[in-house]
Amino acid sequence: MSMERLDKLLASTGRWSRSEVKRLVREGRVLTNGRIAASAEEKYDAETTAIAVDGEAVRLSRYVYLMLHKPAGVLSATEDGRGETVLDLLPQEYRKRGLFPVGRLDKDTEGLLLLTDDGALAHDLLSPKKHVDKVYYTRVDGELTAEDCAAFASGMTLGDGMKCLPAGLEILSAGAESEALVTLREGKFHQIKRMLAARGKPVLYLKRLSMGTLKLDEVLKPGAWRELTDQEAAGLRGVSN
Numbered sequence: 001m002s003m004e005r006l007d008k009l010l011a012s013t014g015r016w017s018r019s020e021v022k023r024l025v026r027e028g029r030v031l032t033n034g035r036i037a038a039s040a041e042e043k044y045d046a047e048t049t050a051i052a053v054d055g056e057a058v059r060l061s062r063y064v065y066l067m068l069h070k071p072a073g074v075l076s077a078t079e080d081g082r083g084e085t086v087l088d089l090l091p092q093e094y095r096k097r098g099l100f101p102v103g104r105l106d107k108d109t110e111g112l113l114l115l116t117d118d119g120a121l122a123h124d125l126l127s128p129k130k131h132v133d134k135v136y137y138t139r140v141d142g143e144l145t146a147e148d149c150a151a152f153a154s155g156m157t158l159g160d161g162m163k164c165l166p167a168g169l170e171i172l173s174a175g176a177e178s179e180a181l182v183t184l185r186e187g188k189f190h191q192i193k194r195m196l197a198a199r200g201k202p203v204l205y206l207k208r209l210s211m212g213t214l215k216l217d218e219v220l221k222p223g224a225w226r227e228l229t230d231q232e233a234a235g236l237r238g239v240s241n
C-alpha cells in the first residue's frame, strides 16, 4: 500500500494542477470514499480509495495506455522536425504526460500502436525473451508459397547478415499479388519488408493487427485512438509477471 497526498494523486492524472486541486478541495467538490475531502494534504491509497470530482469518478492509474490506429504518413516518434508524429494525433493533456510509442512502425505502416508512459511494460513487450507475438497483415507483389513459409519458420539470415528469429507466415491468398499474416517476436528495423524482399516478394501494404493479447479495435479509423480498457491493460501486464 502506498499513501500519497490527494493533490499529488489528482495532479498525476494530468487533468488538474496541484493548486487547482487545492481550490477544488476548498470548494468542497472532491469526495474521497463518498465524503467531502477536508484537505488536499490528506494522504490516501490510490489502489483502494474512490475519488470523485464534481460527482464524477476519477480513475487513478499510475500509467496511461492508449491504443492508436496509426495511419500511413505519420512517424512513430515522440518528436521529429521532419513531419507529423503519432503524438500530434493526441490531445494536449496526453502529450504533456510523456507518452511514447511501444516499438516503431514504419512511416507507411498502419495499424496497432500502443502509447504509454510505462517504461517497464514497454521493455517487456519488445523483448524477444518475453515471446510476445506481433501479428501483421501484409499484401505483397508476387506469389507466396510453402517455401516462403518454411524460410520464415526456420529463421532467416538476411543479405547483410541480420539474423531473424523463426517467424510465422500464413498465406491468406496467393496470386500475382498475395496476402498473408506475419507473426514476429522481435522488431528489427524494416524487418518484414526486408524478409519478404529477400524472398523476392516486396511488401505493398503492411498493417499491425495485434501485440500479445492486445488487438486493434477495428472500430477505430486510421488516426483514431482510445484508452485501453482495464481488462486490456491487465492482459498486457500479464506479460511482465
Ligand code: URA
Binding pocket: 104, 105, 106, 107, 109, 189, 190, 191, 192, 193, 194, 206
Ligand atoms: N516490419 C516492417 O518492415 N515494418 C514495420 O513497420 C513493422 C514491421
